[in-house]
Amino acid sequence: MQTVNEHFNAAFEGRNLKFLEQRVPRKTSKIGFLLLDNFSLPCFTQALDALATANLIRPGSVRTHTFSHNGAEVMSDLGIPIRPDTPLTDIRISQIDLMIVCGGLRSPLTVPGWLSGLLRQLAGYSMALGGLWNGTWYIGHAGLLNGYKCAIHPEQRLALAENVPQTYVSHESVVVDRNRLSAATPVGAFQVMIQWLRDRCDPKLAEAVIALLNYEQARFQSITPTTQPKMTKPLREVIQLMEANLEEPLEMRQISDCIKLSIRQIQRLFRTQTGTTPQQYYLQLRITEARRLLQNTDLSVMQVALACGFVASTHFSRTYNKFFGRPPSKESRYQF
Incomplete structure (x- = not known):
């Protein structure tokens, strides 16, 4: 038997972990994915990629x-159906460590009674709950995010904060708060699974997954030019x-005082x-959030205007029309 005298340093150990050890895991982590109609397939596959790679290592x-709700295949946002492998009636559901709700841009935002009831039942098993894209929307509406910090896709970020005020909605794309995990993007879905592996399996295993999957990606990115300049910290x-x-x-002036930069420097x-100018950027930010609120809540036009800093409804309507070519009263309502 050949004796190994050399050891990899940290940069290379992760890439070679699969070949350096064959330890049996102390405990198998059981993770469920609840697929909703039009769920984000990229989020789902990014999460699975991290987990499948962990098993490979x-x-x-x-x-x-x-x-899925009734065990039938579910259509993803890319038009590719996924057939679930386990019915919700399976006794093994109570043994799952983490159940992840997989939402998507076009997933219906109405929360059916069966889903809220199921999530409350799962929470009663003391299992962790997670959401991908806007999956935390359904967990929050089931009353299971009260006092928690969470992430959700920007399209529903402000709407969730308005609808579930007991929840702290973060601007981050990944949030792990005790037994609640959430990711707003496909990259975030990968990262939140890495965090789960780090916390519940083995930090060395998590780092090995990162090293193995990022190796070729890093080489590709190094030769791929970017057209967007990096945004500086200030x-x-x-x-x-x-x-x-x-x-x-x-x-x-208030922004200048908080950031400790002159107005000219900020400009x-x-x-x-x-x-663009700071004023234009701020206006576009507010009007964009207004559209999201109109589409994802039942707030009146005036309530949305006030939530986004428009005191006069006429000014709000005029501004909205300039950006979107229609008044806010004509905006589509996705939820109601």
Whole structure:
């Protein structure tokens, strides 16, 4: 038997973990995916990629199950159907460690009684709950995110905050808060699974998955030019401040005082990195959030206007019409 005298450093150990050890996992982590109509297939596959790779590196680390309401195949947002492998009536559902609700841009935002009841039942088993894309919308409406921080796709971010005020809706794309996991993007879905592997399986296994899957990707990205300049930290701070103050927009002087930059410096940051002025950027941010609220809540036009910092409904309607070519009263309502 050949003796190994050399050891990989941290940068290479993860890539080679599959070949360096054959340890049996102490416990298999059981994860379920509840697929909703028009769920985000990229989110689903990114999450599965992380878990399948973990099993490739250390077999038996994870066992996955897929579910749907009635056991029938579910159509994804890309028009590709997925057939679940386990019925919701299966006794094994109570043994799952983490159930993830997979939503998507066109998933109906009405929350059926069966789904709320199921989620409350699962929470009673003390299992962790997660949401991909807008999956936290359904968990929140079931009353299971009260006091939790969560992530949700930007299209429903402000709407969830308005509809479930007991929940802290983050601007981050990935949030892990105790036994609630959420991701707003496909990349976030991968990251939240990595965090689960790190916390519930083995940190070394999680790092190995990252190293193995990012190796070729990093090489590809290094030769792929980008057309978007990187946003500097000061500009990100200004934008985060704007995002946190939609209902009562800040004056430029207030922003300047908070960020410790002069108004002229802030204007230069926006001009060179966004091609617009701070005032225009702020306005576009507010009007975009207004559209999302109109589409995803039953708030009146005036309530939406006030939530996004427009005191006069006439000003709001005029501005909205300039951006979208129709008044806010004519906007489509996805939920109601």
